[in-house]
Amino acid sequence: MDSTVATERALDAAERLFYQRGVQAVGMDDIRTASGLSLKRLYQLFPAKERLVEAYLERRDVRWRQRLAEYVEQVDQHGHPERPAAAEDRVLAVFDWLGQWFAEPDFNGCAWINSYGELGATSEPIARQGRLHKAAFKDYLVELVERAGLPSSLGDHVFLLAEGAMVTAAITRSADPAAQAAQAARLLIAACGKG
Amino acid sequence: MDSTVATERALDAAERLFYQRGVQAVGMDDIRTASGLSLKRLYQLFPAKERLVEAYLERRDVRWRQRLAEYVEQVDQHGHPERPAAAEDRVLAVFDWLGQWFAEPDFNGCAWINSYGELGATSEPIARQGRLHKAAFKDYLVELVERAGLPSSLGDHVFLLAEGAMVTAAITRSADPAAQAAQAARLLIAACGKG
DNA sequence: TATCCAGGAGAACGTTCGTTCTCTAGAGTG
DNA sequence: CACTCTAGAGAACGAACGTTCTCCTGGATA
Numbered sequence: 001m002d003s004t005v006a007t008e009r010a011l012d013a014a015e016r017l018f019y020q021r022g023v024q025a026v027g028m029d030d031i032r033t034a035s036g037l038s039l040k041r042l043y044q045l046f047p048a049k050e051r052l053v054e055a056y057l058e059r060r061d062v063r064w065r066q067r068l069a070e071y072v073e074q075v076d077q078h079g080h081p082e083r084p085a086a087a088e089d090r091v092l093a094v095f096d097w098l099g100q101w102f103a104e105p106d107f108n109g110c111a112w113i114n115s116y117g118e119l120g121a122t123s124e125p126i127a128r129q130g131r132l133h134k135a136a137f138k139d140y141l142v143e144l145v146e147r148a149g150l151p152s153s154l155g156d157h158v159f160l161l162a163e164g165a166m167v168t169a170a171i172t173r174s175a176d177p178a179a180q181a182a183q184a185a186r187l188l189i190a191a192c193g194k195g
Numbered sequence: 196m197d198s199t200v201a202t203e204r205a206l207d208a209a210e211r212l213f214y215q216r217g218v219q220a221v222g223m224d225d226i227r228t229a230s231g232l233s234l235k236r237l238y239q240l241f242p243a244k245e246r247l248v249e250a251y252l253e254r255r256d257v258r259w260r261q262r263l264a265e266y267v268e269q270v271d272q273h274g275h276p277e278r279p280a281a282a283e284d285r286v287l288a289v290f291d292w293l294g295q296w297f298a299e300p301d302f303n304g305c306a307w308i309n310s311y312g313e314l315g316a317t318s319e320p321i322a323r324q325g326r327l328h329k330a331a332f333k334d335y336l337v338e339l340v341e342r343a344g345l346p347s348s349l350g351d352h353v354f355l356l357a358e359g360a361m362v363t364a365a366i367t368r369s370a371d372p373a374a375q376a377a378q379a380a381r382l383l384i385a386a387c388g389k390g
Numbered sequence: 391t392a393t394c395c396a397g398g399a400g401a402a403c404g405t406t407c408g409t410t411c412t413c414t415a416g417a418g419t420g
Numbered sequence: 421c422a423c424t425c426t427a428g429a430g431a432a433c434g435a436a437c438g439t440t441c442t443c444c445t446g447g448a449t450a
Contacts, residue, residue, distance in 0.1 A: 001427095022312070024313070027406075028407075028408060029407075029408095038428045039408095039410090039428090039429090039430085041428080043408095043409070043410085048408080048409085049409090109312065113362055116304075116365070117217070117312030117313050119217070122217060127366075131366055131367065134366050134367070135367075153378065156372075156379075157376075159363070160355075160363060160379065161355050161356060163359035163363055164354070164355030164358035164360075165359075167359070167362055168329065168354070168355060170315075171308075171322075177351075180351040180352065180355060183348065184352035184355065184356075184379075184383060187352075187382075187386045190386065191382045222436075222437055223438060224436095224438095232398095233397070233399065233400085234398095235397065235398070235399090235440090238438095243439085244437095244438065244439090
């Protein structure tokens, strides 16, 4: 089997299991069973479990932010062509997307927040993945906000709302926080216009 | 040694170690060393590690919310007696308190969010502690908001900002999110007045 | 003083788990 | 066909850890 497809299968299994059960609750044997790869192959591709966790978070980061960006860009087309205020709608679309994500049956919170809570104090590489992902997500939000002609401090606020919504959706097992955060964001955007 | 003081020592050690390093990174042997209690005594008081974790979260919940409430109530005295709008200041005081907490040298994020990320998928009792704590914290915020004559939906928003600030302060190792969340809360409060 | 027993120190047990090793089969190559 | 190399299956190893057990000390009691 090709090395790249083996890597993909390993990461598929890792993502499914790590995200669902947590990193420490999943053994390399579980990864082997779920991926269909031998332990030998797994350790060829990832010399230690920690590397596999890192790679899982890294690939998920790319995909997660890509899916979000794709959804947000759809707003430009689907949206309201008669109204030119779509730049603000792009910011709000982030919360729509979060709400859909929270409602997925296998939603289990934010992978990076969870991993950070589990291993951030122990593993610097994993803590780093969390920092990188959150920084990238925040940069993206700030970009959306600034493109709408709104002050970049609003980017900080929207980011905090999104993070709070993720954590709360996970702990309460509800998608409501996305709508609540969206409402708060709407108020903050409106306040910018009036301020 | 009295049983109640032994319990307290066990919980002191548990809180220090679990909060700092994470639950799974701390063994019962570490708790024994840090507490000075024998394993026999520890298992008399807490028949399993999970019970100790539960008790740690439970005691921390009481103390955490008590300290917050005490700080918030100080605002009434210290605050601005000439201005009757102190009810809103109580809401904002929450973020001052969070900022001080974030700046503590041993701050390591929210104990319940961390524990939930680590064990929420595995241990229902621990997931429950997270839900209970967050519900109590949110109820408290809603109470503050309503006592200020503000709409209870603002309580949801303030809660999400606080949660987002906690997570972000932990991952970025910075106290800034508290001030950012406070600013957002101020804007939201002002928007209520103007709306 | 003899007896009893709670409690301490820490060894021991059984399991889990990350990682490595062994053995074997099969595919490619002269 | 012989030879070699890769890779799979899974046993094995060593460490960590939750939990229990053993042994012993020291104080309380009759």
